[in-house]
Amino acid sequence: MVEELFVSGHRACAGCGIATSFREVMKAVGKDVIVVNATGCSEIVSSPYPQSAWKVPYIHSLFENVPAVASGVSHALRSMGNDHTQVVCIAGDGATYDIGFGALSGMLERNDDVIYVCYDNEAYMNTGIQRSSATPWKAATTTSQVGSAVKGKPQGKKPILEIAAAHKIPYAASTSVGYPFDVAKKLKKAMGIKGARFILLFASCPTGWGLDTAKSIQATKLIVETGIWKMAEYENGKMTGVFKPGKRKPVEEYIKLQSRFKHLTPEDIAAIQKEVDASWTGLE
């Protein structure tokens, strides 16, 4: 049995997808690692002084600077002759898509020897479910509310994986917490490569999504089975693989699980289905 390096006793909500995802990530990465964590749910639930859920070296600095802190850790290790310890960033979608976006681009462009794992639960959950640029179209959050004039987030989701890959880094991949073997496979693959590696990890948030905690993992599978979320791989800027879910399920099966989408009209759902269908052109 592989040792747990992100251990129980943390303060994550029931059904939290990110807590499960960290177990998956850390089991794949192993002990020879330094974790650099951005402010957010992951940090708040795991490191309240004097407790810590991390059995590996761990640093949290600020919200927006985690890629640069990781660059500093990585450069210091290599400069002092350590060429083996992996540096793994763990940051949410807010830290990655929004406030740390410039620092992320800088780290990727420099091709620093860092594995960046973004757990994407599609909003600022820790602070009360505010919209981020990872929040999907129409989703209700506390800053993209459903009112008489505006109904949910007017914008779509920023294509962060494609943006990361466009830096022509050696490896960029997306996965989902519902597929632990895929998570492990991609982390292991990333570990065998030097330079900047980016892993986008879809993680559920029952609290923020209005999702039954018992269906947390089911949702992270359904988003793949419906084709809304692609588990893809890019090497040096080019797509080299994508997981094909077979006959895709209707997007409605995923959407109807969550109260953040309960105001969607049949026309809205049809529009999402159409966009998902179009996104698979040439891939199936």
Next chain:
Amino acid sequence: MKKTIEGSEAMAETVQNCNPDVVACFPITPSTHIAEDLDHIYSNGGIRDFIPVESELSAISALIGASATGGRSFSTTSSQGLALMHEALFNAAGMRLSPVMVVANRALSAPLNIWNDHQDSVSERDSGWLQLFCETNQEACDAIPQAFKIAESIAIPVMVCVDGFYLTHAVEQVDVPDKELIAKYLPKFSPKVKLDSQNPITMGAYAFPSDYQDFRKDLFDDLNNSKADIMRAHDEWAKLTGRKYGNGLFEGYRLEDAEFVFLGMGSVMGNAKEAVDRMRAKGEKVGALKLRSFRPFPGEELAKAIAGKKVAVFEKAISLGGDAPIYTELTTAALEFHPNVVISSFIGGLGGKDVTVEVVVQVLQKIKGQEPLKEWV
């Protein structure tokens, strides 16, 4: 070895000779040559690492990561760049890390202005960094190894503050401390705790109300107590090189029997000393006092040094909506320790406005009256 060299280049060579593990710089406008010179050194194998980051916030953040990993880490910046680092400056100090920065002091926008004043560093006085201000490029080069020694021994980061242009772009004779000399002075950086996969620890945990204030008080106390560490680092360097700057906290010039004193920081003190000499030649009992350590502020020691005198505090920084920072702190210290002084506040030199010997003479003439003054010059 003494050589004729630009200040920026002399400081870059000194940093090289301190054997840093990680250097991270962003060359914002305004910039000095320090970053370029360090990259030149890196490109020729003179330092092991140079991260060309995409912003100053990332520069200081890289230093946070490097220092937490046990690496000797250095950056340099100015004005807007330092302001952009603001959040991370507090974080580096709060995490008790040991990076060193040279801040080439320059004015803050708006209006945009690239020239010297002290508003950038002074505005970061509460960030938890030590701030050592330098009068000359020699003093700056001497302060850099001291800064590493202090920062790494007490786990508090240090800013070496040098006047933009007046020092960074000045070509003059400097005895750049060489590798052998610095190796004798500066021990290997071995922090008590660091990120190490053989010995996992958690750094940067968040603290509840029950603990947060205790962490802040620890840092507060250690920063105040660092006066002794600054003086010790200064004295040890003086023993090796013969170069000393007062007691390491401040330096008096013809101060003892002076009745009227010009107190300031940085390169303006060169002109201040010249002004004192000219006035002394005419029999006037004037002196100068150069503040080297702005953080920690040596209030009690300063108050003792100026007891019974009339003092003009000359500042290249302001506090909008309040009195000037050094004036405020010196007045408080005098009230507490030696109330028999008359302290006046002079603001000048903002955004590169020239502070000539004549300006210093005028300031010293003005404080001869009974009432303290508050003026812009």
